[in-house]
Amino acid sequence: xxxxxxxxxxxxxxxxxxxxxxxxxxxxxxxxxxxxxxxxxxxxxxxxxxxxxxxxxxxxxxxxxxxxxxxxxxxxxxxxxxxxxxxxxxxxxxxxxxxxxxxxxxxxxxxxxxxxxxxxxxxxxxxxxxxxxxxxxxxxxxxxxxxxxxxxxxxxxxxxxxxxxxxxxxxxxxxxxxxxxxxxxxxxxxxxxxxxxxxxxxxxxxxxxxxxxxxxxxxxxxxxxxxxxxxxxxxxxxxxxxxxxxxxxxxxxxxxxxxxxxxxxxxxxxxxxxxxxxxxxxxxxxxxxxxxxxxxxxxxxxxxxxxxxxxxxxxxxxxxxxxxxxxxxxxxxxxxxxxxxxxxxxxxxxxxxxxxxxxxxxxxxxxxxxxxxxxxxxxxxxxxxxxx
Amino acid sequence: xxxxxxxxxxxxxxxxxxxxxxxxxxxxxxxxxxxxxxxxxxxxxxxxxxxxxxxxxxxxxxxxxxxxxxxxxxxxxxxxxxxxxxxxxxxxxxxxxxxxxxxxxxxxxxxxxxxxxxxxxxxxxxxxxxxxxxxxxxxxxxxxxxxxxxxxxxxxxxxxxxxxxxxxxxxxxxxxxxxxxxxxxxxxxxxxxxxxxxxxxxxxxxxxxxxxxxxxxxxxxxxxxxxxxxxxxxxxxxxxxxxxxxxxxxxxxxxxxxxxxxxxxxxxxxxxxxxxxxxxxxxxxxxxxxxxxxxxxxxxxxxxxxxxxxxxxxxxxxxxxxxxxxxxxxxxxxxxxxxxxxxxxxxxxxxxxxxxxxxxxxxxxxxxxxxxxxxxxxxxxxxxxxxx
Ligand SMILES: Cc1ncc(COP(=O)(O)O)c(C=O)c1O
Ligand SMILES: Cc1ncc(COP(=O)(O)O)c(C=O)c1O
Numbered sequence: 001x002x003x004x005x006x007x008x009x010x011x012x013x014x015x016x017x018x019x020x021x022x023x024x025x026x027x028x029x030x031x032x033x034x035x036x037x038x039x040x041x042x043x044x045x046x047x048x049x050x051x052x053x054x055x056x057x058x059x060x061x062x063x064x065x066x067x068x069x070x071x072x073x074x075x076x077x078x079x080x081x082x083x084x085x086x087x088x089x090x091x092x093x094x095x096x097x098x099x100x101x102x103x104x105x106x107x108x109x110x111x112x113x114x115x116x117x118x119x120x121x122x123x124x125x126x127x128x129x130x131x132x133x134x135x136x137x138x139x140x141x142x143x144x145x146x147x148x149x150x151x152x153x154x155x156x157x158x159x160x161x162x163x164x165x166x167x168x169x170x171x172x173x174x175x176x177x178x179x180x181x182x183x184x185x186x187x188x189x190x191x192x193x194x195x196x197x198x199x200x201x202x203x204x205x206x207x208x209x210x211x212x213x214x215x216x217x218x219x220x221x222x223x224x225x226x227x228x229x230x231x232x233x234x235x236x237x238x239x240x241x242x243x244x245x246x247x248x249x250x251x252x253x254x255x256x257x258x259x260x261x262x263x264x265x266x267x268x269x270x271x272x273x274x275x276x277x278x279x280x281x282x283x284x285x286x287x288x289x290x291x292x293x294x295x296x297x298x299x300x301x302x303x304x305x306x307x308x309x310x311x312x313x314x315x316x317x318x319x320x321x322x323x324x325x326x327x328x329x330x331x332x333x334x335x336x337x338x339x340x341x342x343x344x345x346x347x348x349x350x351x352x353x354x355x356x357x358x359x360x361x362x363x364x365x366x367x368x369x370x371x372x373x374x375x376x377x378x379x380x381x382x383x384x385x386x387x388x
Numbered sequence: 389x390x391x392x393x394x395x396x397x398x399x400x401x402x403x404x405x406x407x408x409x410x411x412x413x414x415x416x417x418x419x420x421x422x423x424x425x426x427x428x429x430x431x432x433x434x435x436x437x438x439x440x441x442x443x444x445x446x447x448x449x450x451x452x453x454x455x456x457x458x459x460x461x462x463x464x465x466x467x468x469x470x471x472x473x474x475x476x477x478x479x480x481x482x483x484x485x486x487x488x489x490x491x492x493x494x495x496x497x498x499x500x501x502x503x504x505x506x507x508x509x510x511x512x513x514x515x516x517x518x519x520x521x522x523x524x525x526x527x528x529x530x531x532x533x534x535x536x537x538x539x540x541x542x543x544x545x546x547x548x549x550x551x552x553x554x555x556x557x558x559x560x561x562x563x564x565x566x567x568x569x570x571x572x573x574x575x576x577x578x579x580x581x582x583x584x585x586x587x588x589x590x591x592x593x594x595x596x597x598x599x600x601x602x603x604x605x606x607x608x609x610x611x612x613x614x615x616x617x618x619x620x621x622x623x624x625x626x627x628x629x630x631x632x633x634x635x636x637x638x639x640x641x642x643x644x645x646x647x648x649x650x651x652x653x654x655x656x657x658x659x660x661x662x663x664x665x666x667x668x669x670x671x672x673x674x675x676x677x678x679x680x681x682x683x684x685x686x687x688x689x690x691x692x693x694x695x696x697x698x699x700x701x702x703x704x705x706x707x708x709x710x711x712x713x714x715x716x717x718x719x720x721x722x723x724x725x726x727x728x729x730x731x732x733x734x735x736x737x738x739x740x741x742x743x744x745x746x747x748x749x750x751x752x753x754x755x756x757x758x759x760x761x762x763x764x765x766x767x768x769x770x771x772x773x774x775x776x
Contacts, residue, residue: 005641043454048448101653169394241655265490267631
């Protein structure tokens, strides 16, 4: 007799992205002829710039279609290390760089190395939803620490100290953060780093949006050589679909990370690795900077526009391409709000509940991944929606 | 005071590939001017054929550089389903297909879904080394079942029945197998399938080498709709570096697999997905078949050549591009043998200990991933090596 399929207990805790329902519905509406403004998607609307594309083309035509080593092309590891030096004045040894399939791959490697059954990983709520699922996948316990405007939606030393237990193995910070775009203060991160170092607790810093910081400096945690720094070609470098990121890790961790990468991924995509080599050329960087300036202009439009309309955004987002807007003036059910906004106004946003359990029902995330005229149109539609 | 870094217990059980030492040494010797014949690498020497490369080029230039949905491009999922029908007469619903970052991604998804702490996963030893590491990564216990020539280096119903316990959650079979190239008999797999189905135990069949079967039929397990079938564009389709594979899964598993894929990978590489669409065109398939014919010719050369020289190969490999050769006439330490063969003869092979603990010290794996003249030269060098 069949006892029915067995599924691992972890699956009970791995939630779907609610935004996927929004996206699916948006696509169905588009198929039926409705015009939808997509502010729910976490990637820039810009395509990968030509110099990078053409480097990928050249690599493919040159027959670079085999596996690379698990840590990535030596030339790319060197280029990444150099980028840390030139852009951020941080000394990184290429031997400390693992090229990964996206920041996603880097997060899986770091948490797979550092956490297992009985272990706890501290992270901010709201935060990037995959983080708690990566920890859960590794059978560790993600400890979501509620954060709010008072701390810029970031962990603080005080919060960490209060939530740490003897089982705490790692602290995971993302700066600027998804969904809030807020950065952690350099001094605070320095104190957190010292606290972690003194306790043998690993510090993981996700810097996928670091190069997209509009206000204030870009302070990389890779200036310390005992920190796990996650980054990616997805956002600043406009290469989401290529699936390429990196991890800067302490020297002692490299042999273990190499073993994990060999087994979990074999290697990151080869054409992407060759293309990424061209992403550090001054001409390519100039294109990325132009896109960054455009994103900043959009932020500077969207932020007051949302505030004027009654959304509370107590902390100005320093970077990324998100505004995490409190909508409690209009609703106490962000998912319902997002659904109605889509149905009635044709504007797609992400309900806050995708980012955790702390206040998610009172927030929605606007991604400014559409050109200014579309953002303006979205605001017009929002006006009509809020009046009805 | 620092207590030093904590590392997850799993890392003690995740072994490096010993072949990496061979490869590193081979590359150092090459850098010093030695000519090395690489028979250690598990990928064809052929580059990706032009029609597939050009489809990738066109996709890149058309701006297909954003994320796809987590399950993959609908058109690719349909093409994969169609391939199962046209090549293997198996009915697969595109809704049952997950496009993954390589078969590696498919294995991680399947084992992540099916196994966790306290669970056991049965697999053959010798076998693909990552399998036991995927299970271990998921905190399940990989149960390596010793297999030998008597069962064609494959699991049998009898072996499974003897090693199963109430904790058994999945049986993992690869056919043709890495490292042996041997296929499982269709009748045996049918019995195993019925046994698993009756017990609610999942059957995972890795068919990454199925389309590279030289003798006998290509029998896909996807003809049953309750099996997890892993496949890839890496081997038959000559796309290793692109990192693209797929999983055919039971319908009930799809929502959970989608959640896992969203969180672990976000999506498979977009340029690769577009390129792969061109891999099913008759002209591309003709190129793959020509490469397959070449691989078969190499097998038919290498197999008797190795047997003549005293290696025991009791079961003729049906597919893949490996010969798993017993070398106990020459050594009882395959790693030492592989090292000496490299140093003295400039021929790189993989020591059997990479594939498990059962007889690995008495086997080496020859990958016929070099043109015939190089294989012939390797045999000449082997003659000299064995005479000294
Ligand atoms: C904070 C954060 N980290 C990591 C990722 C993963 O990105 P990728 O795997 O494309 O590099 C994302 C994607 O949205 C993110 O927002
Ligand atoms: C049996 C088997 N399964 C899976 C894989 C993973 O291949 P990929 O991730 O490139 O599809 C390999 C690679 O050698 C293999 O031999």
